[in-house]
Amino acid sequence: MKTLDLTLSNPLRWLAGAVILASSLGTLAADFDPFVGHYTGSARVVDNTADNTNTRQVSVDISKHKKGFHINWSTTKLKTGKSKGYTIDFVPTKRNHIYAAAQKTNVFGGKKPLDPLQGDPTCGPGSQARA
Amino acid sequence: MKVLGLLINDQGEFELFSYTRTLHDDGQTMSLRYLHLDETGEQRVIEGELRRQAD
Numbered sequence: 324m325k326t327l328d329l330t331l332s333n334p335l336r337w338l339a340g341a342v343i344l345a346s347s348l349g350t351l352a353a354d355f356d357p358f359v360g361h362y363t364g365s366a367r368v369v370d371n372t373a374d375n376t377n378t379r380q381v382s383v384d385i386s387k388h389k390k391g392f393h394i395n396w397s398t399t400k401l402k403t404g405k406s407k408g409y410t411i412d413f414v415p416t417k418r419n420h421i422y423a424a425a426q427k428t429n430v431f432g433g434k435k436p437l438d439p440l441q442g443d444p445t446c447g448p449g450s451q452a453r454a
Numbered sequence: 455m456k457v458l459g460l461l462i463n464d465q466g467e468f469e470l471f472s473y474t475r476t477l478h479d480d481g482q483t484m485s486l487r488y489l490h491l492d493e494t495g496e497q498r499v500i501e502g503e504l505r506r507q508a509d
Binding site for chain 2: 355357358360361362363364365366367368369379381383394424
């Protein structure tokens, strides 16, 4: 079974990502605030076996940046020792509690999400460069 | 917090995934559930639990 690779060198390009925050906070604090922090732990593939070889160490960092937030996470498979890490910035959208993965840079150097409905390419930045 | 994503290539192969992160124990524990599905219908679920670390 192939593993998901969010890096842009993967033939499957990052198309869209959105974060939906379901927490109902009645304060002015950003709704992702409770999640900000550094976490470590483990995760495993859920299947019908008692096999623990699919266990992996997980480390997640969630931090604020400007109006949105930044998620940095890494996983290490205990069986093989292989590690992977991902970093994605999320920025607010027009809809409350929904943030989009920032994938392109505006004229001021800020990151913005791609919007296919507004004519942005429907594939990731690699395809945009080819266009 | 739920992260939804779609990966697609020029051949139309795609992968859909979601990460659901939920806080417990006054924010000291975060459970993780990852669901992955591709165009063949093959799906995979990963679950985990993480502890908040001191800054």
